[in-house]
Amino acid sequence: MALLIAQLLTGLANAAALFLVASGLSLIFGVTRIVNFAHGSFYMLGAFIGYSLMQVLPGHFWFWASVLLAGIAVGLIGVIVEICVLRPVYKAPELFQLVATFGVILVIQDLALLVWGAEDVLGPRAPGLKGIIRIMGEPVPKYDLALIAITPFVLFGLWYLLTKTRIGILVRAATQDREMVGALGVNQAWLFTGVFFLGAALAGLGGAIQLPKGGADLMMDFNILAAIFVVVVIGGMGSLPGAYVAAVLISVLNVFGVSYLPQSTLVLMFVVMAVVLMIKPYGLFGREEVAGEHGQVGEPERPIKPADARGRMIVGCLIAALALLPMFDSTFLTILITDILIFCLFAASLHFLLGLGGLVSFGHAAFFGSGAYVAALLVSHAGTPMELAFLLAPLGAGMAAVIIGWMCIRLTGVYFAMLTMAFAQLLWSLVFQWGEFTGGDDGMVDIWPAEWLSTTNAYYYFTLVVGVGAIILLRHVAHSPFGYALRASRDSERQAEATGINTKHVRWAAFAFAGAMAGVAGGLFVFSKGSVFPTELEIAKSFDGLIVVFLGGVKTLSGGVVGGASLELIKDFLTRFEFWRLSLGVLIIVVVILAPEGIVGTVRKLAEHAGWMRSKNAREVTGDE
Amino acid sequence: MLDLKSIESYYGKAHILSDLSFSIGAGEVVSLLGRNGAGKTTTMKSIMQMVIPKGGSVSFLGSDITGLATHKVAKMGLGYVPEDRRIFTDLTILENLEVGRQPPRDGGYEWSVEALFELFPNLKERQKNRGKEMSGGEQQMLTIARTLMGNPKLLLLDEPSEGIAPVIIEQMAETILRLKSEGMSILLSEQNLHFARLVADRAIIIESGTKKFDATFAELDAHPDVRDAYLSV
Ligand SMILES: Nc1ncnc2c1ncn2[C@@H]1O[C@H](COP(=O)(O)OP(=O)(O)O)[C@@H](O)[C@H]1O
Numbered sequence: 001m002a003l004l005i006a007q008l009l010t011g012l013a014n015a016a017a018l019f020l021v022a023s024g025l026s027l028i029f030g031v032t033r034i035v036n037f038a039h040g041s042f043y044m045l046g047a048f049i050g051y052s053l054m055q056v057l058p059g060h061f062w063f064w065a066s067v068l069l070a071g072i073a074v075g076l077i078g079v080i081v082e083i084c085v086l087r088p089v090y091k092a093p094e095l096f097q098l099v100a101t102f103g104v105i106l107v108i109q110d111l112a113l114l115v116w117g118a119e120d121v122l123g124p125r126a127p128g129l130k131g132i133i134r135i136m137g138e139p140v141p142k143y144d145l146a147l148i149a150i151t152p153f154v155l156f157g158l159w160y161l162l163t164k165t166r167i168g169i170l171v172r173a174a175t176q177d178r179e180m181v182g183a184l185g186v187n188q189a190w191l192f193t194g195v196f197f198l199g200a201a202l203a204g205l206g207g208a209i210q211l212p213k214g215g216a217d218l219m220m221d222f223n224i225l226a227a228i229f230v231v232v233v234i235g236g237m238g239s240l241p242g243a244y245v246a247a248v249l250i251s252v253l254n255v256f257g258v259s260y261l262p263q264s265t266l267v268l269m270f271v272v273m274a275v276v277l278m279i280k281p282y283g284l285f286g287r288e289e290v291a292g293e294h295g296q297v298g299e300p301e302r303p304i305k306p307a308d309a310r311g312r313m314i315v316g317c318l319i320a321a322l323a324l325l326p327m328f329d330s331t332f333l334t335i336l337i338t339d340i341l342i343f344c345l346f347a348a349s350l351h352f353l354l355g356l357g358g359l360v361s362f363g364h365a366a367f368f369g370s371g372a373y374v375a376a377l378l379v380s381h382a383g384t385p386m387e388l389a390f391l392l393a394p395l396g397a398g399m400a401a402v403i404i405g406w407m408c409i410r411l412t413g414v415y416f417a418m419l420t421m422a423f424a425q426l427l428w429s430l431v432f433q434w435g436e437f438t439g440g441d442d443g444m445v446d447i448w449p450a451e452w453l454s455t456t457n458a459y460y461y462f463t464l465v466v467g468v469g470a471i472i473l474l475r476h477v478a479h480s481p482f483g484y485a486l487r488a489s490r491d492s493e494r495q496a497e498a499t500g501i502n503t504k505h506v507r508w509a510a511f512a513f514a515g516a517m518a519g520v521a522g523g524l525f526v527f528s529k530g531s532v533f534p535t536e537l538e539i540a541k542s543f544d545g546l547i548v549v550f551l552g553g554v555k556t557l558s559g560g561v562v563g564g565a566s567l568e569l570i571k572d573f574l575t576r577f578e579f580w581r582l583s584l585g586v587l588i589i590v591v592v593i594l595a596p597e598g599i600v601g602t603v604r605k606l607a608e609h610a611g612w613m614r615s616k617n618a619r620e621v622t623g624d625e
Numbered sequence: 626m627l628d629l630k631s632i633e634s635y636y637g638k639a640h641i642l643s644d645l646s647f648s649i650g651a652g653e654v655v656s657l658l659g660r661n662g663a664g665k666t667t668t669m670k671s672i673m674q675m676v677i678p679k680g681g682s683v684s685f686l687g688s689d690i691t692g693l694a695t696h697k698v699a700k701m702g703l704g705y706v707p708e709d710r711r712i713f714t715d716l717t718i719l720e721n722l723e724v725g726r727q728p729p730r731d732g733g734y735e736w737s738v739e740a741l742f743e744l745f746p747n748l749k750e751r752q753k754n755r756g757k758e759m760s761g762g763e764q765q766m767l768t769i770a771r772t773l774m775g776n777p778k779l780l781l782l783d784e785p786s787e788g789i790a791p792v793i794i795e796q797m798a799e800t801i802l803r804l805k806s807e808g809m810s811i812l813l814s815e816q817n818l819h820f821a822r823l824v825a826d827r828a829i830i831i832e833s834g835t836k837k838f839d840a841t842f843a844e845l846d847a848h849p850d851v852r853d854a855y856l857s858v
């Protein structure tokens with residue numbers, strides 16, 4: 001019993017930082033509708049800045065002052081980010097801004113490395129709260145008790161601010177209808193900036209306040225990201241009491257998990273999230289989201305049409321050039337292009353889901369990884385020949401997608417995104433923790449292609465044929481009746497249903513198909529590298545895919561492929577430099593701001609402008625679609 | 626007070642208003658008439674710069690406001706009451722009013738919550754209720770009250786009589802006449818000619834985004850052909 005209570009208290013103490021950070025994220029999302037991936041970075045900055053302040057400001061009073069100052073400093077950094085990066089992209093379609101915030105993560109990572117170095121720092125202990133207290137014989141750190149006591153005050157303070165003050169009333173009004181708030185004479189731009197300040201400051205506070213328990217390191221940003229998203233989703237996006245309840249739930253379960261079921265720790269919160277979302281699709285305290293409710297319906301889609309003669313010629317030339325590449329006998333280039341082709345196929349499959357289906361998946365790497373692991377497992381455990389294993393890779397990935405898709409497609413928007421991420425993470429932790437079967441962290445090695453494909457050039461041609469074939473197949477399906485049904489379901493569920501389309505089934509099938517295609521890419525990948533590691537299933541890999549699709553252009557069919565090729569090439573170039581993250585981050589932000597339609601969309605607009613291409617109007621006159 | 630000079634407004638590529646000009650004097654109540662889809666709402670939004678006219682200009686109290694941010698336009702003393710009401714459904718009536726509150730403009734009338742409750746007694750009874758718990762008529766009252774909290778000098782009322790019960794329409798007309806007697810200038814968009822006639826001094830008729838008529842009601846009565854051509858009575 002005593003141990004149980006001690007564990008409960010530890011859980012509650014751990015919930016403090018988690019709640020602070022998650023409430024900031026929830027607040028920002030609730031008002032601005034921005035999914036702020038950089039929130040983990042704000043948390044990390046709070047920890048580092050708090051640490052530096054505590055180094056120079058000694059004593060009881062200054063410890064807590066440092067925590068507060070760190071919060072304020074991070075809040076101001078948040079303001080800079082909001083004004084410089086997000087303001088220019090508020091008008092962009094929903095979830096587009098997340099790419100910009102991803103750029104911010106990269107920038108902050110390198111800046112933190114520059115300022116604080118690569119070494120982890122140990123947090124100073126809180127003056128006056130260094131010891132422990134025995135509760136029924138069990139030791140409980142005094143600082144834990146302080147954290148437990150502080151959190152409800154923060155929750156109350158936020159609640160008071162939001163419900164009882166004029167600012168709070170304006171913020172809640174803006175959450176529902178920004179434009180109307182503006183028409184009543186309130187400068188909503190500054191309201192947003194204020195909310196961003198508060199949200200970032202809360203993340204900074206969370207980072208600083210956990211210093212005595214956890215210290216600071218350069219991985220904190222990603223390490224907390226999944227957890228705070230889970231908390232916000234379980235609680236209901238935008239709900240502060242929800243964030244508190246969920247933070248406590250997750251933290252307490254985690255403490256018990258560590259003690260009684262150590263293998264479960266990585267999956268536990270995702271299992272909880274999946275269960276909650278299946279019972280309450282909008283979280284414990286969440287409100288149903290209505291598409292377009294927040295005035296973020298973008299410009300009408302332009303019809304997608306098959307490539308014209310010129311487009312085909314360009315693609316044909318490109319493929320011919322690729323086919324001739326091995327003649328130049330540059331192994332380096334051949335391997336690079338193999339990687340790029342594989343990544344392009346992965347991106348194209350995600351693009352199919354995202355661009356045509358409007359289904360923003362945060363967990364698409366799950367299927368890439370499934371493909372790779374299915375092939376690897378078959379080869380190493382069952383001695384399956386490479387050819388058969390390669391054919392079964394998409395089948396395995398597709399099956400995983402059928403199962404996961406069945407559970408996810410009931411939700412839309414951010415909730416769909418989060419649920420896909422949860423399942424991807426679940427799969428990842430399965431692979432990661434089931435060491436005897438999957439090799440765990442050490443991955444699976446010695447997965448080589450069959451004899452006839454064993455040379456670099458042979459495998460290159462194999463990748464070229466299969467990869468390009470699969471991309472053409474994706475395009476083909478996009479133009480098939482199924483592709484039209486998918487787009488109809490995306491644009492107007494009700495109208496699509498009225499014309500006899502079962503939108504749920506269409507989405508489900510699209511999810512499975514995209515998963516299988518990602519599985520093809522995974523199969524190509526594992527035999528090209530000869531190995532596979534759990535990183536291929538990671539959130540970061542899914543995000544890479546998302547960035548590529550957004551950068552390439554969501555609304556253009558070639559967006560995924562162009563984005564994939566560009567990112568791989570840029571990465572290959574930039575990673576030679578020391579601070580490549582900084583450059584890549586800035587580049588991403590600049591592209592997002594200057595080319596909100598993605599690379600392809602923007603190039604096309606410019607081309608139309610210059611008269612190189614038929615314009616949209618001409619297309620309408622010729623009556624496409 | 627308000628001057629529209631040949632404005633041209635678009636939604637994307639769709640040209641909605643063309644060469645639209647009119648003006649409203651201080652203390653005047655003008656009705657903007659036209660069928661559904663004629664462009665009345667777009668005109669209101671173009672005045673508020675929620676739709677920024679691509680040509681022409683809008684000036685208010687002598688200064689050009691074309692392209693200004695909407696919140697600045699509102700701050701200058703233009704009060705907009707949208708036809709779809711757009712009350713904040715999760716906020717209480719009192720909170721809705723709070724969102725609209727702006728400091729009084731020099732020399733202008735200053736509305737207080739009490740004064741508004743006197744004007745709209747129904748709201749007083751339900752002040753702690755949430756917006757979503759109200760009837761259509763009450764919501765309409767609330768939008769007007771909310772905008773009045775900003776102490777506007779010119780009120781833009783977009784089809785206030787639409788979709789509410791006849792008794793309430795009568796009440797609405799009385800309210801508008803009260804505001805008029807206190808010197809408020811009003812631009813009232815309407816399809817309901819009878820209602821417009823009750824409160825307005827002048828009628829402007831638009832069709833397909835262009836002005837077809839601009840004169841007194843007496844003048845309009847003298848031209849039944851105009852009425853028959855552009856209004857569905
Ligand atoms: N958001 C919009 N996007 C595109 N067209 C619109 C939009 N709103 C209105 N329209 C079109 O503009 C025209 C004028 O509409 P509106 O100003 O609402 O007319 P009214 O208020 O007189 O009924 C109509 O043809 C309508 O279809």
Ligand SMILES: [Mg+2]
Nearest residue numbers: 665666708784
């Ligand atoms: Mg209208």
